[in-house]
Amino acid sequence: xxxxxxxxxxxxxRCYYLACVLTVIGVFFFxxxxxxxxxxxxxxxxxxxxxxxxxxAMRAIMNMGTPSFxxxxxxxxxxxxxxxxxxxxxxxxxxxxxxxAVVAVMIAVVLGVITLRLRGTYFIIITLSFSEIIRxxxxxxxxxxxxxxxxxxxxxxxxxxxxxxxxxxxQNNLAPYYYLIFVILIIxxxxxxxxxxxxxxxNIRALRFSPNLAQSIGVHLMKWRVIAFAIGCIFAAIxxxxxxxxxxxxxxxxxxxxxxxxxxxxxVIVGGRESIVGTLLGAAILTILPQxxxxxxxxxxxAFGIILVxxxxxxxxxxxxxxxxxxxxxxxxxxxxxx
Amino acid sequence: MLxxxxxxxxxxxxxxxxxxxxxxxxxxxxxxxxxxxxxxTTLFNVVSGFIKPVTGTAVYKGYRLVGKRPDQIAKLxxxxxxxxxxxxxxxxxxxxxxxxxxxxxxxxxxxxxxxxQTTRHRExxxxxxxxxxxxxxxxxxxxxxLAGNLPHGQQRALGIAIAVSADPDLLMLDEPxxxxxxxxxxxxxxxxxxxxxxxRTILLVEHNMRVVTGCCxxxxxxxxxxxxxxxxxxEVSKNPRVVEAxxxxxxxxxxx
Amino acid sequence: xxxxxxxxxxxxxxxxxxxxxxxxxxxxxxxxVGGFITYVAFGQLxxxxxxxxxxxxxxxxxxxxxxxxxxxxxxKSPDVDIVITLGIILILQQGAQLIFGVNPxxxxxxxxxxxxxxxxxxxxxxxxxxxxxxxxxxxxxxxxRRTRGGQAMIASAQNATGAALVGINISRMRxxxxxxxxxLAGAAGAIIAxxxxxxxYMWLTPLNKALSVLAVGGLGSVPGAxxxxxxxxxxxxxxxxxxxIPTATITNFxxxxxxxxxxxxxxxxxxxxxxT
Numbered sequence: 001x002x003x004x005x006x007x008x009x010x011x012x013x014r015c016y017y018l019a020c021v022l023t024v025i026g027v028f029f030f031x032x033x034x035x036x037x038x039x040x041x042x043x044x045x046x047x048x049x050x051x052x053x054x055x056x057a058m059r060a061i062m063n064m065g066t067p068s069f070x071x072x073x074x075x076x077x078x079x080x081x082x083x084x085x086x087x088x089x090x091x092x093x094x095x096x097x098x099x100x101a102v103v104a105v106m107i108a109v110v111l112g113v114i115t116l117r118l119r120g121t122y123f124i125i126i127t128l129s130f131s132e133i134i135r136x137x138x139x140x141x142x143x144x145x146x147x148x149x150x151x152x153x154x155x156x157x158x159x160x161x162x163x164x165x166x167x168x169x170x171q172n173n174l175a176p177y178y179y180l181i182f183v184i185l186i187i188x189x190x191x192x193x194x195x196x197x198x199x200x201x202x203n204i205r206a207l208r209f210s211p212n213l214a215q216s217i218g219v220h221l222m223k224w225r226v227i228a229f230a231i232g233c234i235f236a237a238i239x240x241x242x243x244x245x246x247x248x249x250x251x252x253x254x255x256x257x258x259x260x261x262x263x264x265x266x267x268v269i270v271g272g273r274e275s276i277v278g279t280l281l282g283a284a285i286l287t288i289l290p291q292x293x294x295x296x297x298x299x300x301x302x303a304f305g306i307i308l309v310x311x312x313x314x315x316x317x318x319x320x321x322x323x324x325x326x327x328x329x330x331x332x333x334x335x336x337x338x339x
Numbered sequence: 340m341l342x343x344x345x346x347x348x349x350x351x352x353x354x355x356x357x358x359x360x361x362x363x364x365x366x367x368x369x370x371x372x373x374x375x376x377x378x379x380t381t382l383f384n385v386v387s388g389f390i391k392p393v394t395g396t397a398v399y400k401g402y403r404l405v406g407k408r409p410d411q412i413a414k415l416x417x418x419x420x421x422x423x424x425x426x427x428x429x430x431x432x433x434x435x436x437x438x439x440x441x442x443x444x445x446x447x448x449x450x451x452x453x454x455x456q457t458t459r460h461r462e463x464x465x466x467x468x469x470x471x472x473x474x475x476x477x478x479x480x481x482x483x484x485l486a487g488n489l490p491h492g493q494q495r496a497l498g499i500a501i502a503v504s505a506d507p508d509l510l511m512l513d514e515p516x517x518x519x520x521x522x523x524x525x526x527x528x529x530x531x532x533x534x535x536x537x538x539r540t541i542l543l544v545e546h547n548m549r550v551v552t553g554c555c556x557x558x559x560x561x562x563x564x565x566x567x568x569x570x571x572x573x574e575v576s577k578n579p580r581v582v583e584a585x586x587x588x589x590x591x592x593x594x595x
Numbered sequence: 596x597x598x599x600x601x602x603x604x605x606x607x608x609x610x611x612x613x614x615x616x617x618x619x620x621x622x623x624x625x626x627x628v629g630g631f632i633t634y635v636a637f638g639q640l641x642x643x644x645x646x647x648x649x650x651x652x653x654x655x656x657x658x659x660x661x662x663x664x665x666x667x668x669x670x671k672s673p674d675v676d677i678v679i680t681l682g683i684i685l686i687l688q689q690g691a692q693l694i695f696g697v698n699p700x701x702x703x704x705x706x707x708x709x710x711x712x713x714x715x716x717x718x719x720x721x722x723x724x725x726x727x728x729x730x731x732x733x734x735x736x737x738x739x740r741r742t743r744g745g746q747a748m749i750a751s752a753q754n755a756t757g758a759a760l761v762g763i764n765i766s767r768m769r770x771x772x773x774x775x776x777x778x779l780a781g782a783a784g785a786i787i788a789x790x791x792x793x794x795x796y797m798w799l800t801p802l803n804k805a806l807s808v809l810a811v812g813g814l815g816s817v818p819g820a821x822x823x824x825x826x827x828x829x830x831x832x833x834x835x836x837x838x839x840i841p842t843a844t845i846t847n848f849x850x851x852x853x854x855x856x857x858x859x860x861x862x863x864x865x866x867x868x869x870x871t
Contacts (some may be wrong), residue, residue: 031367037589136512162574163590199441202437202438202441203437203441206427206438209427209428209429209430210425212389212409212425213421213425213426213427213501214408214410215389215408215409215410215413216410216413216418216419216421216507217410217413217501217502217504218410218413218414218505219410220410220411220417221408221410226486314447329546
């Protein structure tokens, strides 16, 4: 399937089919809160969706080659920006979330210009350093502004007026949160999909697989890298903003460490770093499964570690690559059946 | 079209190129030859912006090249191929050319986001144009093969096709005929002439003497980073300094 | 004083990076394992400290070898290396958490009392640590400079193909590098253990510091690592005393960032041009 024409071949027929499947899935997820009222399940789905956004954002950055260890920092920055916007400026969510995105983009561009020239390991070191600096600053200063080590507390939940009635967002009524993150996730998916298929996605992939070749035909290395990086950081921040209003608080230790980033990388790798759906699935599965499988929950970090190692060695392109990898085996199986 | 003046390049204390002058005129095919290590690829790297020279100027169509990034230089209409085949190996041949096209006729972000009419038009155009280029290079039968699976000769051709997709006025080919059989190199020669005849100027580095004498209008000989001879193929092959340079380094050389 | 442990950890990392060509992210957790082994052997079982030290070094060294032979050997790309070493961090961290619990443990002191010198006092404990660290460094340099094994390792670090051509078994070099490099981390952990606490999260700080050291000193350079280790150790100690810990940490990382921006391969590291 060529990357340029999403549906290839008999375009109308395949697109129609795809659209049907997507609509069914969409409707399914849309009606869940109508039937499911148990907060436990809704919470899991909400987390899965939010993590999906973060994973997709990380994938956008990993499309350039190396994961950014500042990713968690941007989730945190988004959370703080949105929280501060709500508390200090009294802005509603639909303004603080874009505010978080704007703050993130400004920082991301500056950081990107500084750091994106570096290769692999050095990029990790410098983004990690950045993350640590921000973490220490947020943790040990600014008691009056952002709460220092205690974190930013009492962030008001989003307030939305639909058809003249105020919708209650609270921990007892998770459905509004569910729809909110649902919408955010869909927007993320659309943007990521379209980016991939546009000049942005192509240039970034060209730069990743062969930077010298890409440059020699006119692709500006830094410009496209900064753009990809900025896109990833924006969505990380938006997810952070959501988390801030969901948990009603945000603190400097939640998202800023190495321990946070490693599972995020796992989501992308396990799902499939080349595929959008794969990444989303990876995040969803790795968020949902531990809730149900007790050993996974108690030994969650070890499990992640083992999963990372196994996937790295055996299935580095993630679950999304399984169909491709298994198809020759499947085909030979069918041939055996027929003979 | 291209004028280099007094170019010198240093690698950690060693002068890889010293005080080189070079001129390439429109519609010429100029060959750059010399023993291994004479500085030919280094010169390509300087002109295409991957390396900065210590001294000297390079002017292309009136633009100064020194200090520009490779992508800026490519946008001015100067592209190159690489000594070791450099391709996007894990996508198809057609994909390689499509990607190369997005420089000129790429779909913008907002266009892609909203799937506008112009966007879809442009996408179709790009695919058609890419197939045309593949036909021109004789690569259309393998259009849907992964580039990394192609045999060597076709990979080299693809490399040139990519560089040509960017619609350059000056094309620099780095050893286009390496590792080719007699038949393959004959085809490469024809290809090179065909590309020139379509309105481009070519500067090429090559070791294969048949290819060099066969398609170059003019030859420049380098040794130890300096120009030692220049002229038509006949003149140069009779030049005693040239003969000495090659004989002197005969262990590593293969005269075709 | 902390410089000693930073230098050891960083040197281990440099060695591994130079020969195995992998940035061993879980190097810090190996340091933690060294600390815990010392805790168990010396603190819990009552073995002689130096014996515990040796046990720790060897165990961690072997752990490094297992990682290389079992995992890294089979990795198909540098991206996978990163993923594997990151995974190991989680495995080892939670492993320690489950065995020893979340809280820090105190390892008993080896010797009490202080030395009064140059108008200040320094505990015997720390003097011993510095001495032990210095001894390890000395042993390392002797090995690298004087023995054939050491020379072979330097050769493979500088030019793997050339080394292979003269008959050096690269595969064995990798194993050796992992053993020695990881052993250094274990040694650092064992040295630090009696002075500070051991806990499952103690790997983060030395990893951060080692990263800083390598950024400043250059990823492939041994003298760079030593020099940078001193610098960063100094900044840390004096920084924390003059100002406070957070400021020292921030300065530390700011310096790392600045150096990486200005000189992308560190002050003394290898230079390769890939990107203009």
